[in-house]
Amino acid sequence: MPSDVALERRRQILDAAVRVFSRQGFHSTRVSDIADEADVAYGLVYHYFPSKDQVLDELFTERWSLLLTAIEEADRSELEPREKLGAVAGFIIESYRYDPDLMKVIIVEVTRAANSFGRTHLDQIDAAFRLIEKIITEGQASGAFTPAVDPYFASMSFYGVIEQLLTGWIFGLLPTGEAEFESAGDRVVAMVCDGLDSD
Amino acid sequence: MPSDVALERRRQILDAAVRVFSRQGFHSTRVSDIADEADVAYGLVYHYFPSKDQVLDELFTERWSLLLTAIEEADRSELEPREKLGAVAGFIIESYRYDPDLMKVIIVEVTRAANSFGRTHLDQIDAAFRLIEKIITEGQASGAFTPAVDPYFASMSFYGVIEQLLTGWIFGLLPTGEAEFESAGDRVVAMVCDGLDSD
Amino acid sequence: MPSDVALERRRQILDAAVRVFSRQGFHSTRVSDIADEADVAYGLVYHYFPSKDQVLDELFTERWSLLLTAIEEADRSELEPREKLGAVAGFIIESYRYDPDLMKVIIVEVTRAANSFGRTHLDQIDAAFRLIEKIITEGQASGAFTPAVDPYFASMSFYGVIEQLLTGWIFGLLPTGEAEFESAGDRVVAMVCDGLDSD
Amino acid sequence: MPSDVALERRRQILDAAVRVFSRQGFHSTRVSDIADEADVAYGLVYHYFPSKDQVLDELFTERWSLLLTAIEEADRSELEPREKLGAVAGFIIESYRYDPDLMKVIIVEVTRAANSFGRTHLDQIDAAFRLIEKIITEGQASGAFTPAVDPYFASMSFYGVIEQLLTGWIFGLLPTGEAEFESAGDRVVAMVCDGLDSD
DNA sequence: GATGAATGAGATTTCATTCAT
DNA sequence: TATGAATGAAATCTCATTCAT
Numbered sequence A, B, C, D: 001m002p003s004d005v006a007l008e009r010r011r012q013i014l015d016a017a018v019r020v021f022s023r024q025g026f027h028s029t030r031v032s033d034i035a036d037e038a039d040v041a042y043g044l045v046y047h048y049f050p051s052k053d054q055v056l057d058e059l060f061t062e063r064w065s066l067l068l069t070a071i072e073e074a075d076r077s078e079l080e081p082r083e084k085l086g087a088v089a090g091f092i093i094e095s096y097r098y099d100p101d102l103m104k105v106i107i108v109e110v111t112r113a114a115n116s117f118g119r120t121h122l123d124q125i126d127a128a129f130r131l132i133e134k135i136i137t138e139g140q141a142s143g144a145f146t147p148a149v150d151p152y153f154a155s156m157s158f159y160g161v162i163e164q165l166l167t168g169w170i171f172g173l174l175p176t177g178e179a180e181f182e183s184a185g186d187r188v189v190a191m192v193c194d195g196l197d198s199d
Numbered sequence E: 001g002a003t004g005a006a007t008g009a010g011a012t013t014t015c016a017t018t019c020a021t
Numbered sequence F: 001t002a003t004g005a006a007t008g009a010a011a012t013c014t015c016a017t018t019c020a021t
Helices: A004-024 A031-038 A042-048 A052-076 A081-098 A100-110 A122-141 A151-171 A178-194 B004-024 B031-038 B042-048 B052-076 B081-098 B100-111 B122-141 B151-171 B178-194 C004-024 C031-038 C042-048 C052-076 C081-098 C100-111 C122-141 C151-171 C178-194 D004-024 D031-038 D042-048 D052-076 D081-098 D100-110 D122-141 D151-171 D178-194
Strands: none
Touching: A004 A031, A004 A042, A004 A052, A004 A100, A031 A042, A031 A052, A052 A081, A052 A100, A052 A122, A081 A100, A081 A122, A081 A151, A081 A178, A100 A151, A122 A151, A122 B151, A151 A178, A151 B122, A151 B151, A151 B178, A178 B151, B004 B031, B004 B042, B004 B052, B004 B100, B031 B042, B031 B052, B052 B081, B052 B100, B052 B122, B081 B100, B081 B122, B081 B151, B081 B178, B100 B151, B122 B151, B151 B178, C004 C031, C004 C042, C004 C052, C004 C100, C031 C042, C031 C052, C052 C081, C052 C100, C052 C122, C081 C100, C081 C122, C081 C151, C081 C178, C100 C151, C122 C151, C122 D151, C151 C178, C151 D122, C151 D151, C151 D178, C178 D151, D004 D031, D004 D042, D004 D052, D004 D100, D031 D042, D031 D052, D052 D081, D052 D100, D052 D122, D081 D100, D081 D122, D081 D151, D081 D178, D100 D151, D122 D151, D151 D178
């Protein structure tokens, strides 16, 4: 039963880790950087986490489980299929708006890291794709979505568009700002649902 | 004027690097691993490349410039806009089919590596997005594509779908095989151009 | 004037330390291991002992002073010289029978540790050799023992045989059991006093 | 096929390790101490040895295998049983005379280290006891030695006396010098074979 | 060109000890 | 007395890079 102050310290370290991982990347971050950023002693990081890897693992899992919950909720809602996708996109975009550093870390260090963290968390990552797939399958059943596309492929495409959007923001290739964040969800949904072709 | 045998050695080392980078990831790969895989002496790697980073840089640049050329060629062709996108997607998919290790390395180690190689090569990466954007802009001008979407955003979405497709293959989430490679380009184009919505 | 409960706690910690030192060796034992084994809080070890070294120091001194007393008593007794040596050997063997972990710690961590605890406690160690030497010298004076051997050398030899016996038990090279413990003292004395040669 | 210079470097490091292990003890020796003493760069130690432990392992095994060979040779010789024991004692004593640091390291860090190196090398250690046992058994068969003592116990006793002698030298409790080294073997044999009792 | 030994800066991790409560 | 969080000084080991041959 960890005390409140202990939980606070963990949070302090996790938050600091997000900032330095985001700034320097996981591999260029030394544990001492995390400790310095958190303004705690070196060893305290190891008091709370067994390893540097575990810090990232926890950051990822914490946030990703929220994402899974959000997709499940969208799926269970009374929304139209297209709106469900909008809710999912909106959640991810809001996550970025709220804590861009954390989302940057997740996208840069985990979801494509096929030889390290991505492999470790593959089940969790795929769980999101499966949940989105479910929304699409239901949309196809209801006639909202075309049956012509494989729903799992469509799920990955949808996620790919969102991740590329965030990547654009991270790299500074796409503009950020209130207006952008507001409209981004709709643009993603329009892109994926309406497609490029005219008419 | 490097001799033929020298060029062969360079190639030998680059090809070996692709294999080990793909297998272990860039950070887990030691220079000695590259040398061992290439069956050359340790120091020879440094005879041909100034650093381990440069090996990856060269692998990326070599392949990415082919991609840029391919997109330019597609753009200059007489194809319909939608077919031009199909040509681009097809080129990337063929690249993966031909040398999955190399494409894995590029996607895993470069295009999202916002704090290292992705940042270094951002201009080259963005150049691809700009070329694709051009195709889309022209498609909008000709009436083939809807003017409702921002062409640069559409370009990134298009690329995001392809990269996610390859990521699915890399992680083993999507099936690979002749049939899949054959149809993949069309599926990407259909996804991006027709969208999910029925009719 | 430490309270009874305080003395109990000290004992609890010392006894736990014996078990973990014996099991893992002094260097592989963390202070937290001692605390865990003793079922007390981490910091309490430092409440009772100034350092981890001091715990071992105290374990050694406590037991070794009993040994010194035992040898002195044997010397002061009315026994024959050979029987005095038997009493000394018997005491050490009984010590092992009674608390093999403690004797293991003493032999493994102290009496040969020429660069650490053995050096620190050299006076106490040598005091034992001197007392045994005294018994032998008296035996030589009384004609029981041959004057041909240097009594200090003989003392060390006698102790060396006993320590090797215990080492054999510790390593599992020599069998342990009631019968072995019962006969061991006589066998040591026979070895040292009668020698190997026949007749 | 390591080159001559490579073998020389290994030797240089091993010899330096003997000196620092002997001076400070294994646990108080940092790898940098070995490197400094050998006058080589830090990393070179790891170029030749996978770990600090392996350095000690090699030192022990190298010397101990010589001891095993020496005991085997003594056993195979035409000497009387008592003289065979003298040859064994003499070899160990000469080993100490020739390289006291190495023998100190072996006795202090290995042969009693029941939780670390002693356990690891138990088979090699016991092999020595078994070979000595064989000499004693043969002595009993020939009538030279009394059948009253268990030969394995006698073997350990014999070794215990020698190791205690060396321990005495190491601790400075027993005088060293040419005369002592010369006579030591005979004294050990006299002690073990003739015993303490007069006639 | 080719070799692989040599270098040493740093990274992670451990853990004895201190200290605030 | 008792607790366990906090500290930070090492220690081991890695490995990119250099260099002598």
